[in-house]
Amino acid sequence: MKKVAISACLLGEACRYDGRDNRNDVLLEALGDVQLLPFCPEDDAFGTPRPTMDLVATGNGVRALSNATGEDLSEPVMTYAKAFFDRHPDIALFVGKDRSPSCGVCSARCYSEEKELLSDKAAGLMAQEALSRGIEAVDAEIFMESQKGDEQ
Numbered sequence: 401m402k403k404v405a406i407s408a409c410l411l412g413e414a415c416r417y418d419g420r421d422n423r424n425d426v427l428l429e430a431l432g433d434v435q436l437l438p439f440c441p442e443d444d445a446f447g448t449p450r451p452t453m454d455l456v457a458t459g460n461g462v463r464a465l466s467n468a469t470g471e472d473l474s475e476p477v478m479t480y481a482k483a484f485f486d487r488h489p490d491i492a493l494f495v496g497k498d499r500s501p502s503c504g505v506c507s508a509r510c511y512s513e514e515k516e517l518l519s520d521k522a523a524g525l526m527a528q529e530a531l532s533r534g535i536e537a538v539d540a541e542i543f544m545e546s547q548k549g550d551e552q
C-alpha cells in the first residue's frame with residue numbers, strides 16, 4: 401500500500417503549538433486508501449504547547465528561531481526529520497501542513513534577521529529534508545486543490 405507521511409495535526413492530533421489540532425476530514429478522504437505515517441517534529445522536540453518559531457535567513461543559512469527567546473531550534477527538528485525518513489525509506493508522498501516552519505512545503509514564511517518578510521513560499525525544515533531525499537512533497541491545501549481539479 402502507498403505510504404504517505406503526513407503532519408500529525410492534520411489527522412486530529414492536538415500537537416499544534418497552542419495545543420489544538422488541524423484535523424482535515426476532506427483531505428483524509430481525498431488521500432483515499434493509503435498507509436498514513438504521521439509525524440510532528442515540534443511536539444517531539446519541544447512538547448505541546450510551546451512557543452512559536454519562524455524561519456529566518458541568517459548568515460548560517462535558513463534557521464528556525466524561537467519567537468520567545470530567539471534561540472535556534474533547527475537542530476532538534478532536523479534530527480527528528482532525518483531519523484523519520486531513515487526509518488521509512490519507502491515513503492511515496494509527503495503531505496505537510498501549510499505555512500508551518502517545519503512542515504510547510506512551499507508556503508512557509510521566511511524572514512530576514514530584521515524581521516522583514518522575504519518569502520511566503522519557503523519550505524519548512526522537515527519538508528526540506530523530504531525534498532532533499534527526492535520524496536514528492538505537497539502542502540495539504542494544494543493537494544486538496546489538485547484533487548478537485550482531477551474530479552472536473
Ligand code: SF4
Pocket residue numbers: 407408409410415416417439440441442443497500502503
Ligand atoms: S504543522 Fe507540523 S510541527 Fe506543526 S503541529 Fe502540525 S505536524 Fe506538528
